[in-house]
Amino acid sequence: MYKAPVKEIAFTLNHVAGLGHAMEQGIFGDLSADVVEAILLEAGRFAGEEVEPLAEAGDRQGAKLVDGKVVLPDGWERLYRDWISGGWNGLTGPEEFGGQGLPHMLNIATLEMWNSASMAFGLAPTLTMGAVEALRAHGSEDLKKTYLAKLVSGEWTGTMNLTEPHAGSDVGALRSRAERRDDGTYRIFGQKIFITWGDHEATDNIVHLVLARLPDAPAGTRGISLFLVPKFLVNADGSLGARNDYFAHSLEHKLGIHGSPTCTLIFGDGKYGSEKGAIGWLVGEENKGLACMFTMMNNARLAVGIQGVAIAEAATQKAIAYARERTQGRAPGTAATGMSPIIEHPDVARMLLTMKSLTQGSRAICYACAEAIDMSHRDPQKAKHWQERAALLTPVAKSFSTDAGVDVASLGIQVHGGMGFIEETGAAQLLRDARIAPIYEGTNGIQAIDLVTRKLTIANGDHMRGFIAELCGIADAVAQSNLKGFGETAPRLRSAIDDLEKAGEWLLSRQADGALAEALAGATPYQRLFGLVLTGSYLAKGGLADAADGEGAKRIALCRFTAENLLAETAALADRVLVGASSLNAARIALA
């Protein structure tokens, strides 16, 4: 059913996220548009033909804990091995460890496809890639030598062990502990929950990155260290040794992503080995674990954002296909007798266009974020600019796209009517899967706090001001294009950008005045406002780039729909930021 939108993805990469221009500049060596397209085509084929056929059964069957072993759904172990054989895990990995060193943009684009086909499956590489980033940035040479090649190829998977029952959003509250040993290794003890792909039999080994506290560590986030804890110890020759002392205690019974084993892991209980304690190796410095974990999490946040895009794309495809086939009633203004395809009913068209608009907008935001990450590594002269841009875009890419995933999946159910509520249709699964994405890797509320207090404030707001000037440039270019198809896009986009600017300046001034609570009250509306403005801006940028042919007319018409329907919301969002805090605070008594 899912057909990777290779043309749309390539277009967005090349003309919205700037891959095309960067390749022309030689920034990615001899990478060419043809190679990019060939990679995308083959990824699309694999996602549609190999991954997706196992998605629904994987959901129905789910991952199970059987006699202490985590059993993946039928066919998934083979699927995973086929997938790594295709080289997909190492697409963007470092070449010195066997990776292909391709742009992160391309990695995000292919991640979108795996997640569209099966989000539960797409999670495995998402976590592994995060582990690669963290080890690459913070691991010792020994650790890199032992683990990186296997993680880059995907022969071993990686995990992120952060959450504990009392430490979710508040990482500083975690209690797992680490003890130093004489040989420079550590013993790890504690319980971790919600560990994605925390255990399974698809690979010979699993590399856990685990946050824990040393006995003499300071309280809070400054006393957290990061450890590498392999499932099986690795001998000097690379062969696998003893089983490490941790085990999967249970799997969660979740709303969605059933194929992905979400584990409670218990470390150091003495189940394996003669001495209690899982053996771990320090990554980075003692008590500096959170900084290392953030390397992993920033990467993961964009990778979660693309899950939202992926679900939105899959839901939109499914809904459009259904709405073309399903006939009910007579649409107004149709000459034909008999029932009309429901796509012709204005209200159904409104739902589908909204879905399409949110999908393309959130895709553009995620790709633009990936572009900034790529350029921060490849454009030394502007590295700081691109680092700031990536930092600024990450919370929006994560939150706006995952909210879009949920909203679009829910609209997709609505388009299907009663059939949408029946599991066999698959529309419901998309909503069930999508619903975790606004929560994990930092809830969208946490993203909003990050955006307002750490990203908007970069260079005292000047980076954001520069970005707003860029967005105004897009609106102006639309105005100057004189293309009728854009309708009121230019003034509406301009007005939405003004809302964004006004809200941002207010948030900066509140923080400057020390009124943090007021600023935080407006964080979520501001974050959505930002996402909507970017959606409008990037759809316009695409429309301008593609103005020539028939496809361009479609793109411009969707942009106009977005500007004249969705952007109407920005004024209300800015109003919530500027005015809402006071009434929110007063209304707290209603929650008492």
Place this chain on the structure above:
Amino acid sequence: MYKAPVKEIAFTLNHVAGLGHAMEQGIFGDLSADVVEAILLEAGRFAGEEVEPLAEAGDRQGAKLVDGKVVLPDGWERLYRDWISGGWNGLTGPEEFGGQGLPHMLNIATLEMWNSASMAFGLAPTLTMGAVEALRAHGSEDLKKTYLAKLVSGEWTGTMNLTEPHAGSDVGALRSRAERRDDGTYRIFGQKIFITWGDHEATDNIVHLVLARLPDAPAGTRGISLFLVPKFLVNADGSLGARNDYFAHSLEHKLGIHGSPTCTLIFGDGKYGSEKGAIGWLVGEENKGLACMFTMMNNARLAVGIQGVAIAEAATQKAIAYARERTQGRAPGTAATGMSPIIEHPDVARMLLTMKSLTQGSRAICYACAEAIDMSHRDPQKAKHWQERAALLTPVAKSFSTDAGVDVASLGIQVHGGMGFIEETGAAQLLRDARIAPIYEGTNGIQAIDLVTRKLTIANGDHMRGFIAELCGIADAVAQSNLKGFGETAPRLRSAIDDLEKAGEWLLSRQADGALAEALAGATPYQRLFGLVLTGSYLAKGGLADAADGEGAKRIALCRFTAENLLAETAALADRVLVGASSLNAARIALA
């Protein structure tokens, strides 16, 4: 966990929906506030102590088809019988058939409680009550005598057999057929899908109301007749006779409401009886079945609306309880050391207040709709006014409340963070259950078409204009109250009402000009706009009524939050109605 908000429900009934005033006028005989409260208290106890404890297990186990019989979850048959023993099914039923003849408002209020406790369970009486209404209005004396008392008591349940694979929203497309027999009965043949509580063993008999076509019937909706088809034929002495010729072919595998058996029923396949064809009795006149079914559906639409309220209430309670207990991070402006309850974080407070506001607003809309239904029967001098009001409010009560149910349940998951995605928490089940309500009994898109083309247009728009004048009266009363707690409620409510008026007049003028497609393109935004304005207005009405004490201050503060945060959206919605159609139409090429 669920605790029926008896005080809030009684307040809304008495002071927003006008039950208090009507009782003072003697409109409901000797019914008093004390009796109302006693009924609500006992219903709340039953819902919280008897129904809710079986809800989660009912979801996990689900209804099953075993050897041709529909098996309800463990304990549900006994629960249902205990529930009818309490007299709850006949609360509002006609006294001549054993009902208590109480106001429909009270029925809707108790339906809210059953559905908060378990929406899957609450569906059984919902359908039975619809059957009572249809039979009472259109059944022959014989049919009434044979079936009504049993349906009023709930000893037998009722169903509505409308949907077929190719006839959902488009009822006129149905193909089930009926043949006349010499004895005045009919034989029914065909397949019906999505039949709620279509079969089960909790009662001795089930009374199906089935739409089918006679051989010589005109095409489309004018050729549909309604038949009563009992599971077991009823002998002259009231005892049960032969099994009728239909059976439950399968149960649907659904996203939610697992405890409710959703059946495919096959009529006239020859499985039972010597002659093929299920025996049916005509209800109303031949070919006038749709009018009869609409009696049932209008009732059911409000009853589905209250499901949205019910889920929203349950989700809000659950989220507030969790947010009070769960500690993470330090909220800004708190002096305490250590972690804060998450309810103190501004963003969480925003979610919870939004949930509370939508819950109370949609409750008020549903109760006001029930009031209009009651008054249309009990206030003969203004019967037409109240009929029009009920007609106008029904689509908004259905759609706004069920959308609120989904939105609030989804926010409830978000407040729970990772725990919200774990099924055991129960927050996810609320979303899964809620998601059907915007679809069945006429999708919310169909409600919007009904609102714009058949309700807004009542008396050429004059009924709506009169209603808007009433709403302006509330805004003016807020302004005149000089209560500081209302903040900017008066001007913001007034501005929202202006948006509603402007959008409504435009929709009327487009229809008058024959531009139906343009009007329909704005139907859904208009419907939501209407619901938001009613939410603001009714919360204000409640605030004014309750201004004296401490609870009143809470109510007023929530009203202010609603006015200064949620109502900001109305301008965008009006804009979509007035401006959106043109770009929507132009963007259809993007769906080709």
